[in-house]
Amino acid sequence: MDLDVRALDAADLGVADEIVRDAFGTFLGTDTFGDTDLLRTRFRAAHTTVLGAYAGSDLVGSTVVTRWGDVGWLGPLSVTPKLWDAGVGSRLLTATLDVFRDWGVSHQGLFTFAHSPRHHGLYQKFGFWPRFLTAIMSRPVAPFESPSGFLGSAWTDRAALRAACAAVTGAVHPGLDVGGEVDAVLDQSLGDVVLVGEPEAPAGFAVGHTGAGTEAGTGVAFVKFAAVAPGPHARGTFERLLLACGGWAAAAGAQRLVVGVSTARHDAYRHLLGAGFRTDTPGVTMHRPNTAGYDHPDVLVLDDWR
Ligand SMILES: CC(C)(COP(=O)(O)OP(=O)(O)OC[C@H]1O[C@@H](n2cnc3c(N)ncnc32)[C@H](O)[C@@H]1OP(=O)(O)O)[C@@H](O)C(=O)NCCC(=O)NCCS
CATH class of the missing domain: 3.40.630.30 (Gcn5-related N-acetyltransferase (GNAT))
Known part of the structure; x- marks a missing residue:
């Protein structure tokens, strides 16, 4: 796949939002977002970077990278379900680590599903390790x-x-x-x-x-x-x-x-x-x-x- 990961184009926010909802909905079997908005609100903020993965001119995934001073965290990370397990998520993570490096953040993290070895395996590949539960x-x-x-x-x-x-x-x-x-x-x-x-x-x-x-x-x-x-x-x-x-x-x-x-x-x-x-x-x-x-x-x- 000819894949390019770069800053998300504002014109693609709607598609990015659809992919987030589709990806999480597919994994969880239910809609957890309702009438919330994460992507647009974070895109407008100055302390975040939103990365898009493009296959040719088509957006196929995205992630938000957030900076809290010396602390950086990522998410929501999502890839269109038909392209899962083709390396798109990994490419988004590689680009995320570049953002963290450029920001010089000393502590980095993410929130994920406690019950998913697939997610733990993906993030461990990039040096993130599971610690304590976080309770919503x-x-x-x-x-x-x-x-x-x-x-x-x-x-x-x-x-x-x-x-x-x-x-x-x-x-x-x-x-x-x-x-x-x-x-x-x-x-x-x-x-x-x-x-x-x-x-x-x-x-x-x-x-x-x-x-x-x-x-x-x-x-x-x-x-x-x-x-x-x-x-x-x-x-x-x-x-x-x-x-x-x-x-x-x-x-x-x-x-x-x-x-x-x-x-x-x-x-x-x-x-x-x-x-x-x-x-x-x-x-x-x-x-x-x-x-x-x-x-x-x-x-x-x-x-x-x-
Ligand atoms: C999670 C998600 C972003 C991953 O994207 P993806 O493009 O499928 O990921 P990749 O193909 O780059 O990586 C798959 C990796 O998962 C890991 N993995 C997959 N199955 C695994 C398993 N059973 N056990 C351990 N690790 C596993 C491996 O590290 C694999 O990489 P490898 O093939 O190089 O070994 C995508 O599945 C998605 O959008 N899911 C729904 C939304 C979501 O869960 N977002 C993340 C919330 S924290």
Whole structure:
């Protein structure tokens, strides 16, 4: 096959989206995307690169590569089902590693199916190794949950907001920076940033999507990333942050609050269970190199790298 892997052409976003839905739908036997949008929203963001695999002029697969400071992760990776096992996914992964190398990210990873030896084999070929389960969890949102904390959309100084969030993530894991996610939700009106602690120096924050056309979907508020700075009051801050996320979700009219957490972050996982969250989908994260990154028992971070 004459295959070329390059930056996805904006004109091919619709086809790329169809392939993502077809590929995952074929593998899982069900549609998991509904009215969410991952590809277009990520394509528009400045901290991502979307790669397309072209057979001649036909798009046959794609992947998103995301940069969170010194941390890089990939997905969703998809190949049109009729071309599975012909090396297209591997070519997309080779190109992804080039992007990681150019960015100079020190820790790399992805989220995949915990039960699929095929997926583990594919990614292991490229130096990603399975570590802990990551749980996609949710709880119902009650309409009476009240807003607390404060919202990033109210900040007039975006640079200051990004810096405040980077101060939290940098204290968790040097170089971790999700400023691109902050910009994406605010610039594209995908949701908001929920912050707790001192307005000048927040102790924790969450970047959330809500509604159709975002990564959440109708009726859902999805915390794409959340972090609390380490310290003696971190657990209390985490509790307040989760409550504030519930209040934000209720104000947005969501019926479910969805989060992801590595079970290696034992305190966070246990806290979520105690707060009424239940696992809907367990997956596994694979890391390159095979080190913990920011997956430590006392790290209060929510994300899932989907
Ligand atoms: C996953 C997916 C992207 C792979 O694309 P692909 O083009 O079929 O992948 P490739 O042909 O490049 O690679 C196949 C590799 O899988 C691995 N593999 C396949 N079957 C395997 C098995 N039974 N055990 C272990 N490894 C296996 C091998 O490493 C193989 O590479 P090799 O032939 O060089 O040894 C594609 O199947 C897809 O779109 N699936 C649905 C969506 C999805 O699951 N996305 C990834 C979510 S994390």
